[in-house]
Amino acid sequence: MxxxxxxxxxxxxxxxxxxxxxxxxxxxxxxxxxxxxxxxxxxxxxxxxxxxxxxxxxxxxxxxxxxxxxxxxxxxxxxxxxxxxxxxxxxxxxxxxxxxxxxxxxxxxxxxxxxxxxxxxxxxxxxxxxxxxxxxxxxxxxxxxxxxxxxxxxxxxxxxxxxxxxxxxxxxxxxxxxxxxxxxVKSAVLGTPMRDLVMRDFKNFNMNGNKIGIGQLEVLDLAIFDEMKPDLEAEIAKLRDEEGQHAVFLLLTDIMKEGSELLIIGDEALAEKAFGHTPVEGKIWLEGVLSRKKQVVPPLEKALA
The missing domain is CATH 3.90.1640.10 (inorganic pyrophosphatase (n-terminal core))
Incomplete structure (x- = not known):
């Protein structure tokens, strides 16, 4: 064996x-x-x-x-x-x-x-x-x-x-x-297919019976995503249609500013309950949030408990 x-x-x-x-x-x-x-x-x-x-x-x-x-x-x-x-x-x-x-x-x-x-x-x-x-x-x-x-x-x-x-x-x-x-190297995202970017660091979680997808892209300057966000949002919406998650979140993390913008497809009320901010056009800025494991997954699990 x-x-x-x-x-x-x-x-x-x-x-x-x-x-x-x-x-x-x-x-x-x-x-x-x-x-x-x-x-x-x-x-x-x-x-x-x-x-x-x-x-x-x-x-x-x-x-x-x-x-x-x-x-x-x-x-x-x-x-x-x-x-x-x-x-x-x-x-x-x-x-x-x-x-x-x-x-x-x-x-x-x-x-x-x-x-x-x-x-x-x-x-x-x-x-x-x-x-x-x-x-x-x-x-x-x-x-x-x-x-x-x-x-x-x-x-x-x-x-x-x-x-x-x-x-x-x-x-x-x-x-x-x-x-x-x-x-x-992580920040070199230009020219990369949207699905490849979304799946670069993506995990599905079972949270109280709900399938939640969370991806993360870490870069030195978040401005690199300015023109790409509509395409990224469309891609995570397509992923949700294919895989049937309750919600899909994509963290765009700026390691120099030490914060993340959260793109939300699905249950926006869940994101508001978890992070205490009302989404604006499907997005929330999360000051000081760098870790999916410690700062994103636990509040979402608590909100779904």
Whole structure:
């Protein structure tokens, strides 16, 4: 029976790098684990892979009959479609506990930190396994991405300390400059098909029986979206028609201004109840909101409770 490490659907840098880093760790302690992915790398993730000389993990959508380590999520909606036909060996995550279950005992490393790769760094320390230079560099980039170069409210002292140690291992002197270089890649959205942009970092959530879709695009200057917003709104409306969500939200996040504009398709009253602002033409500005995990999902879940 093959064993895989895999992140969530529509994988971000944390999911793909996390699968690579976790598989390497497991291989070093005597388990034969293959890193895999549930989708194509984003431009940012491809930048990270290219910079450190790594191929993207195996693209594999079906895991029936296999064994799995799940990375960067614990929700059925984000897992492989046939996860119930796989043997779950472990979960490594930094989100709230989701609805994945197992029929056998499993290993769980879940910590309230800014990135799954911070947790994986702790696992390397626990097992006293040395992190290769290239993997350390990728892990550092994943943490910088998830914590928005330490600006996100999800960032903890553990994330910062892990980046500092990983930078030493990887030989990176100015990791903040590297983080900004990554966000410049993220900000290069012109000419990209609308569906690709919407799905670049998109997740569906089950909130009290309601399917809620939330995407996020992080850029250095929100003005880049000025002429694109009508097309983005039309695309998330089309997505909702196709997938049947109760509502679809798209966060346009300005990491320099440290805030997000929320585009709303569906239940505008839900957004008003969750965030305390009345939508204007299907939009709300959310001052200080950078994190979907900590600042968007919880108020929506509370509003739907």
């Amino acid at each position: 093959a064993v895989y490490a895999v992140g969530h659907k529509v994988p971000d840098s944390d999911s793909i790098v996390g699968a690579i880093a976790l598989a390497h760790l497991k291989n070093q302690i005597g388990e034969d684990v293959i890193p895999s992915r549930l989708g194509e790398p984003s431009p940012e993730t491809q930048f990270i892979l290219d910079k450190f000389g790594y191929e993207a993990p195996l693209l594999k959508m079906s895991y029936a009959g296999d064994s799995l380590y799940i990375v960067d999520h614990s929700d059925v909606a984000l897992a492989p479609d046939d996860v119930d036909q796989a043997t779950l060996l472990g979960i490594v995550d930094h989100h709230k506990l989701g609805d994945l279950t197992s029929g056998t005992p499993l290993e769980c490393w879940i910590r309230p930190v800014g990135c799954s790769n911070t947790v994986i760094k702790m696992m390397y320390d626990f097992h006293n396994v040395e992190i290769p230079k290239d993997i350390a560099g990728m892990m550092l980039c994943a943490i910088l991405s998830d914590t928005v170069v330490f600006k996100s409210p999800t960032c903890t002292t553990a994330d910062i300390r892990c980046v500092e140690v990983l930078a030493e291992i990887a030989g990176i002197e100015d990791y903040k400059a590297l983080g900004m270089e990554m966000f410049e």
